[in-house]
Amino acid sequence: MTLRNSLLATLLLFIALPAYSQGFEQAKYGGDFLSVGGGARPLGMGSAYTSVTNDVLSGYWNPAGLSGIEDWQFAYMHSERFAGVVGYDYGAVAIPISGSDGVAAVSFFRQGVDGIKNTLHAWDPEQNRPRSDPESYMREFSTADMAFFLSYANRFSSEWHWGVSAKVLNSRLGPFADAWGYSIDAGVQMRGERYQFGVNVMNLTTLMKFWSVDHSELEALESFINPETGEPETLPEGTNEYVRPSIKIGGSRIFKFGDYLLTTAFDTDILFEGRRTYYINLGDVSFQPHLGAELGYKDVVFVRAGITDVHIDDENDVFVSPTLGSGLKIGAFSVDYGFSSFAGIASDLGFTHRISLQLTL
Template sequence: MRYLRKIFSLKKKLLFFLFLTTYVASAQTVRKYSNEFMNIGVDAAAFGMSNAVVASTNDVNSGYWNPAGLVGLEDRQLSLMHASYFANIANYDYAAFAMPLDKQSVVALSVIRFGVDDILNTTQLIDEQGNIDYNRISLFSTADYGVTFSYARELPLDGLNVGVNAKVIRRIIGDFASSWGFGLDAGIQFNSGNWKFGVMARDITTTFNAWSIDEEQFATISNAVEGQNQELPETTEITIPKLQVGIAKEFEFHFDYILLAEADLNFRFAQTNDIISTEFASIDPALGLQFKYIDMIFVRAGMGNFQNIQQLDGSDSVGFQPNIGVGFKYKGIQIDYALTDIGDQSAALYSNVFSVKLDWSIFR
């Protein structure tokens, strides 16, 4: 019995630690990595190119990558994606819909969910008399939701497009805590011949998250760590802006073969482990290639997440994440696949990402 109590005591401490690391990260400061689930990315086609699509994106998924690219739509489009994270512990889901309003403007709506479900809550496993009661075990989920409303419009200058996003962030940690957040993005694209240029500014107003916490529920976790009196953390979180700049070019061979090459620079205004890092900003480059045959068959490859990694012997090395992908399109239905370590350049196992895009032209 004493051995079992030690095990469940460790489980309580682990649950308390997971809660604090998730919630205290939302303390009243400007965070380097706040709302990071919104930076993972969407669409297997983009993952296959290591997310180097800011300048070339021109479909329903542009609502995420660069809303200015939405003006490339000729008809309504729907996109769906599912991926697993952390060895299938977490689920990452995405859905988006876009429709032209007229010949110059487009609107879109996208939803992202990143969550871990059916987490065991063993904080009440042992009753006041010290008896273990398995009926006191409950389940809870922790999930992050991002809802984005996008608007894009062509400007009078030929080839110049602009777009804006309004984001609503909802984060839930069981019955313990939850938050609401709001932010804005803005993007620009300029196309000239086979050249494409793009700029995407994320969280330009510093996305604001306000947390609320159930003090009674928090007490059940904090009391799990015996001998410690845990205080409630602060409840305001601010996400710093990010900037993405991209340039792309299409190379056409014998009309049926087209190669798209893009290079992006991702700026984060904080000092990180990115390959270029200063106190003012850090820069992470990304390179992507897409080979297209008669707008039906796609083969993709890319490199991104260039990071300075410290080895066990104290020396530094540069790590990066290679991605590959393929796609098939037929009469308005496009299916894409990417082999990628989602959002992480570590030694973790690579993930399989599938996405589907439906163009309303199929119904014509």
């Protein structure tokens, strides 16, 4: 079977599977941890990156952007959010396929909170008080969301490119519960000399997520009495969830001034989940705009700025998160830095700092 036929068969399989989604519950934020994306350069540009991306980061931002990569590329990023409580790691590799115009890529994401205390066994239900030495009964666990992307891209012509990303997600709540999910993203990109355009349909096949609960780890809860009902606590059950498709669409313009190159970009994320907070809403459709710019000097030094996380509160006041970034490219190696705050609430939740490294061989 040829590579094209294999991809077609896989796509048809993923499209057919959501037909079994009867009985699934909609999860509005089921895949939201992936909204962080990958790389510090996109953050510095306000995440206005759908039409700009053209390197190993494209597996997430728009798989069509992988098309045209001629050498192996590697990327790694570490980020901390919410004053360092949440850690986020991202890594990716892109590999040109010999003898064709195709490019394959693998991306990995992990967002988690580590060192959480499990206090279930530190309580003495018979005495209705903590045990005499509660620390000895406590264990630490982690909660994490992870994702694995397998991407492929090629070109329709010298200007038009396409790409797909098959992705598998895993969410783990310590030893208590975990979930597996799957979906496909598909994107196109037009690259002109001055203008660029991109569309990435995320969860094209609908993200399906299956939860399971290990009741043996929650047996201690059965001895607790709910004060509102007077009955023992009911152990949670595993559920099945689905996340609707969303669309990233954007355009960019390139200006050349001698040794300087200025790129301006505008993106909009379109969601169909009926979100009522944080975004601009029209009925069940939500819009999240992004605006960014990058100024490069001799393709070596870069400064970036942008606006993201547009927030409209109940009084129709508008808040935005400004972003800043910089980059340095020396030969095959580049390092990028990105910074942002949270719209209107930075003093409570801290700031986001990202540093990413990239290597081309």
